[in-house]
Amino acid sequence: MKRAAFSQPLMPVALLLPQLVIIAVFFYWPAWEAIYSSFFLQDPFGFGSNFVGADNYTRLAKSSEYAKVAGFTVFFTVIVTVLSLGTALLLAVKADKVIRGAKTYRTLLMWVYAIAPPVAGFLGALLFDQNIGPITDLFAFFGYNLQIGLNYNDTAFAMIVVSVWKQIPVNFIFLLSGLQSIPVAVREAALIDNKSGTRRFWDITFPLLAPTAFFLLITNITYALFDTFGVIDIMVKGNPASNPITLVYKVYTDGFRGGDLGGSSAQSVVLMVLVLALTIMQFRMLERRIHYT
Amino acid sequence: MATVNVTDISKTYPNGAQAVHPASFDIADGELIVLVGPSGCGKSTLLRMVAGLEDITTGDLHIGARLVNNLDPAERDIAMVFQNYALYPHMSVAKNMAYGLKNRGASKEQIAAKVSEAAEMLSLTALLDRRPSQLSGGQRQRVAMGRAIVRDPALFLFDEPLSNLDAKLRHQMRVEIRNLQRRLNVTAMYVTHDQVEAMTMADRIFVLNAGRIEQIGTPSEIYRKPASTFVASFMGAPPMNLLLAQSVGGQVQIGGVALGLSCADGDVTVGIRPEQVAVTQGGTIPFKLTLVEELGASRLLHGTVAGQDFVVNAPNDDAALADDLMLDFAPDALHLFDAQTGQRL
Ligand SMILES: Nc1ncnc2c1ncn2[C@@H]1O[C@H](COP(=O)(O)OP(=O)(O)OP(=O)(O)O)[C@@H](O)[C@H]1O
Ligand SMILES: [Mg+2]
Numbered sequence: 001m002k003r004a005a006f007s008q009p010l011m012p013v014a015l016l017l018p019q020l021v022i023i024a025v026f027f028y029w030p031a032w033e034a035i036y037s038s039f040f041l042q043d044p045f046g047f048g049s050n051f052v053g054a055d056n057y058t059r060l061a062k063s064s065e066y067a068k069v070a071g072f073t074v075f076f077t078v079i080v081t082v083l084s085l086g087t088a089l090l091l092a093v094k095a096d097k098v099i100r101g102a103k104t105y106r107t108l109l110m111w112v113y114a115i116a117p118p119v120a121g122f123l124g125a126l127l128f129d130q131n132i133g134p135i136t137d138l139f140a141f142f143g144y145n146l147q148i149g150l151n152y153n154d155t156a157f158a159m160i161v162v163s164v165w166k167q168i169p170v171n172f173i174f175l176l177s178g179l180q181s182i183p184v185a186v187r188e189a190a191l192i193d194n195k196s197g198t199r200r201f202w203d204i205t206f207p208l209l210a211p212t213a214f215f216l217l218i219t220n221i222t223y224a225l226f227d228t229f230g231v232i233d234i235m236v237k238g239n240p241a242s243n244p245i246t247l248v249y250k251v252y253t254d255g256f257r258g259g260d261l262g263g264s265s266a267q268s269v270v271l272m273v274l275v276l277a278l279t280i281m282q283f284r285m286l287e288r289r290i291h292y293t
Numbered sequence: 294m295a296t297v298n299v300t301d302i303s304k305t306y307p308n309g310a311q312a313v314h315p316a317s318f319d320i321a322d323g324e325l326i327v328l329v330g331p332s333g334c335g336k337s338t339l340l341r342m343v344a345g346l347e348d349i350t351t352g353d354l355h356i357g358a359r360l361v362n363n364l365d366p367a368e369r370d371i372a373m374v375f376q377n378y379a380l381y382p383h384m385s386v387a388k389n390m391a392y393g394l395k396n397r398g399a400s401k402e403q404i405a406a407k408v409s410e411a412a413e414m415l416s417l418t419a420l421l422d423r424r425p426s427q428l429s430g431g432q433r434q435r436v437a438m439g440r441a442i443v444r445d446p447a448l449f450l451f452d453e454p455l456s457n458l459d460a461k462l463r464h465q466m467r468v469e470i471r472n473l474q475r476r477l478n479v480t481a482m483y484v485t486h487d488q489v490e491a492m493t494m495a496d497r498i499f500v501l502n503a504g505r506i507e508q509i510g511t512p513s514e515i516y517r518k519p520a521s522t523f524v525a526s527f528m529g530a531p532p533m534n535l536l537l538a539q540s541v542g543g544q545v546q547i548g549g550v551a552l553g554l555s556c557a558d559g560d561v562t563v564g565i566r567p568e569q570v571a572v573t574q575g576g577t578i579p580f581k582l583t584l585v586e587e588l589g590a591s592r593l594l595h596g597t598v599a600g601q602d603f604v605v606n607a608p609n610d611d612a613a614l615a616d617d618l619m620l621d622f623a624p625d626a627l628h629l630f631d632a633q634t635g636q637r638l
Contacts, residue, residue: 185379188346188366189440193393195367203392207383 031272038265049262056266066250066267073246076160077224084164085213085220088171093201095172096179106176113169121230124162128235135161149237156244159235163228171216178212179205211286218282222275247271295357295370295447295480296322297343302352304338312338314504315352323478325471329491330501331527336484337452339501343482344450345369357447367396372441373450376457378433380425380440387412387421390439397444404443411439414473431462438470442477449474449481455490467494488528492516500524518628522635525564525628531593534570534603537632538563545629548599550577553624556638564628567593567606576619580605585614594618 006012038056040049060066091109098105115123127135128148135158139146148158182205190204206213226248236243240253248271255264297320304313312335320326328336341347343354345366354362361369372393380389387408394404412418415435425433434454441449454470455463471494474481485491491498492512500507500515500523508520519525525533538547540561545554547563554563568591572580578598586593587609594605598620605620629638 183377183379185375185377186381188344189373189375189379189381190392191346192344192366192371192373193440194396195365196396199396204381210383 034265034268034272036265037261038269040262042259042261052262056262059263060266060270069245069247069250072156072244073225076156076163076228076244076246077221079160080163080167080224080228081217081220083160084167085171085216087164088168088175089213091168091172092175092179093205095176109172110169113173115166120166121162121234124158124165124231125234127162128158148235149239149243152242152244155235159228159232159244162231162235163224166231167220167223171220174212174216175209178209182208214285215282218278221278225271225274296320296355297448297480297482298353298355299343300353300355302339302342302354303350304335304342304347305350312504313342316506317352318499318506318509320480320482323480324496325474325481325483325494326497326499327491327495328482328484328499328501329486329488329527330507332486334501335504336486336501340450340452340482340484343448344371344373370447371450372444372446372448373452374437374441374454376453378425378437378457380433380436382425385422385424386417386428386436386439389425389436390443393440393444407443407445408439411442414442415439430458431466434458434462434466438473442473445477446479449479449483451481451483451485453485454483456485456487463490470494488530492528498528500527502527518637519564520637522562522564522630525630529566531567531604531606533564533566533628534598535630536563536565536598536601536603537561547578552627554627554629556629560632561638562630562632562635564630565622565626567604569622569626570605570607571621572605572607572614572618573621574619576621578620578622580618580620582614582616582618 037049039051039053041052041055042049095102095106095109125148127133128146130136130148133146136146136148146158147154149155186204186208187200190200194200194203225246228246229248229252232245232249236245236249240249240257245253247267251264251267251271254260254267258264299319300317301315302313302317303311303315305311316339328339330336338347342349343356345361345364345368349362353360356369356371381392384392390408390411391404394407399407408421409418412421415438417432417435417439420428420432420436425436428436434457437454451470455466458466467490470483483490483494492515495512497509497511498515499509502523508515508524510518510520515524515528519528519533522535526535536547538545538552538561540546540556540558543555543558544551545556545561545563546552552563572594580594580596580598580603582594582596584595586595590609591606592609594607594614595602596605596618597603630636631638
C-alpha cells in the first residue's frame with residue numbers, strides 16, 4: 001500500500017474532524033446518554049432522577065409485558081424476513097428468466113422501492129382503512145370484519161403485510177443482480193449435468209446466491225427490528241396498549257409517552273447489544289465461508 | 294461413443310440474425326471434428342445447438358440413433374468443456390466431477406471409482422479437495438476435462454477450451470486432449486479459431502465462414518486442396534499468397550510471365566503458399582523485396598510480385614538479399630480460383 005505523507009501534521013486531523021464530530025454527536029453521545037440514564041430512575045414529574053443501579057434491567061427481565069413484546073418482535077421479525085426474502089427470491093428467479101420485455105418488467109417491480117417509508121406506511125394504512133380500504137373491503141366480501149388498531153391479530157396482520165410489501169423491492173433488486181452475476185456458462189454446465197430445474201436451483205444457483213442472501217438476511221432482520229417503526233406507528237393508531245408492537249416501538253412509548261426514561265434507556269441498551277451482535281455475526285460470516293472467489 | 298448425423302440444421306436468432314445456414318454432415322464414431330473459422334462465423338452456435346443450449350431453428354440432429362432436437366441438454370448424453378471452464382465455484386474438484394454422475398443415479402462407489410480414475414488420468418489426485426478458486430488456469434482446465442470424462446458421454450463438445458492458457462500449456466493440453474479422446478474413443482466436436490489446433494488435432498476439419506461450412510476435409514486436404522480463397526487464406530501461417538492473374542490464350546500469366554498452367558481465358562486468382570516458393574537466380578518471376586522478418590529457422594520475405602503483395606517463407610541461410618529477386622515454383626504448387634466467386638477451379 002502506498003503511504004502518503006502530509007507536510008502539516010494537523011492536516012489529517014482537520015480532514016477527519018467533520019466526520020468524527022458527526023459520529024460523536026449523533027452516535028456516541030446518544031449511546032452514552034442511553035447507557036448512563038439506564039441506571040437512573042426518573043421522577044414522574046421531571047424533578048430529577050435517582051441512581052438505582054441495575055434496577056431498570058432487572059425490572060425489564062421480570063416484566064411479563066416486556067416478554068410479550070419481545071415475543072411478538074421475534075415472531076414479527078422472522079415472518080417479515082422470511083416472507084419478504086422468499087417472495088423477492090421467487091420474483092427475482094422469475095424475472096431472471098424473462099427475456100422479452102425484461103426491462104419493463106423489472107422496472108415495474110422496483111417501483112415500490114422509490115416510495116418513502118412514511119408514504120408507504122400511509123399507503124398501507126389506506127389499503128387497510130376501516131371505511132375506504134380495498135383490503136378491508138376484500139375481507140368484508142368474504143364475511144370477515146378486519147379491524148386495524150382494534151383487533152390485535154388484525155393489526156399484526158396488516159403490519160406484516162405492509163412491512164413485507166415495503167421490503168420486497170430492495171430484496172428483489174439485490175437478488176436479481178445476484179442471479180445475473182452467476183456466470184452463464186456455469187448455469188449451462190449445470191444444464192448439462194442435471195435435468196431437474198428445481199435441483200439445479202438448490203444445488204448450483206442458490207449456493208452461488210448465498211453471499212447476497214446472507215447479506216440480505218441481516219439487512220432484513222435489521223429492517224424488521226428497527227425500520228418498521230413508521231408502519232407500526234400508523235397501524236396502532238395511538239393505542240399501543242391493546243395492539244402488537246415491537247421492542248423499538250416500546251422504547252418510544254415507554255420513554256416519551258410513559259415518561260420512564262430510565263426503563264426506556266435500558267431497553268435501548270438491550271437493542272444496541274442486539275445490533276452489535278448482528279453486526280459482528282455479519283462480519284464474521286462474510287469473512288469466512290460464504291465467499292468463493 | 295456414437296455417430297452424429299446432422300441434416301439441414303440451421304439457426305436464426307430471435308433478433309433475425311441467421312448465425313448458421315442449413316448444413317448437413319455426418320460424424321463417424323470416435324472421430325474428432327474441429328470447427329474452425331473467424332470470430333462470429335457461427336462455430337459456437339453450431340456446437341451449442343448440438344449441446345441443446347440453443348434451439349435448433351430447422352433441421353434434424355441425431356446423436357447415436359436418437360433424434361435429439363427436442364431433448365434437454367442433460368438427456369443428450371453429451372459432455373461439454375467451456376472456454377472459461379464453468380466449474381462450480383462452491384464445490385470441491387471431486388464434487389465438480391461427481392455432480393453430473395450423481396444426477397444420473399450412479400452409486401456412491403461408482404462415482405468414487407470414476408472420479409479417482411479420471412483424477413489419475415489428469416494428475417488431479419492431489420487436488421481433489423480444493424475449490425476451483427484455489428487452482429491455476431491449467432488445473433481448472435483439467436478439472437473441466439475430468440468433469441466431461443467421468444460421464445462417459447456419447448459425444449464430447451469443446452468450445453475453445455484452450456484459449457485462456459498460455460502458449461506452452463496450450464500445446465501440452467492440446468496433445469493431452471487428443472490422446473485422451475483417442476484412448477477413450479469418444480466422438481468429439483472441437484471449436485477453435487486457432488488453425489494450429491485445428492490442423493494438429495482434427496480427424497476432419499470443418500471450415501466455417503459467415504454461417505456456412507466452406508469446406509470439410511482432413512487437415513492435409515484442407516491444406517493441399519483448399520476449396521476456396523477463404524479457406525486458402527484462413528488455413529496456413531503465413532497465409533497463402535493470392536494473386537490476381539490473367540489467362541490469355543488458355544495460359545495463366547502474371548505480369549506477362551506464363552506460369553505453366555492453363556484455364557479458360559479471363560481473370561483468375563492464383564494461390565501459392567509462401568513455403569512452396571524458392572528464391573533462385575534461375576527463377577522466372579521477379580520479386581521486389583521490401584521487408585525481412587526473422588523467424589529463427591526461416592525468414593519471411595515481404596514484397597510484391599507484379600505490384601501485388603507477396604510473402605516468401607525462405608530458409609534462413611544468412612545470405613544477404615538484394616532488393617530484386619527471382620522466384621521459382623513448381624506448377625503443381627499453384628492453386629487456381631475463380632476471380633469472382635473465389636471457388637477452386
Ligand atoms: N444470442 C444471440 N442473439 C443474436 N445473435 C447472436 C446471438 N449469439 C450469437 N449471435 C450472432 O451469431 C453469429 C455467430 O455467433 P457465434 O457465437 O456462433 O460465433 P463464433 O464463431 O463462436 O465466434 P467466436 O470465435 O468469436 O466465439 C454472430 O454474428 C453473433 O453476433
Ligand atoms: Mg464462440
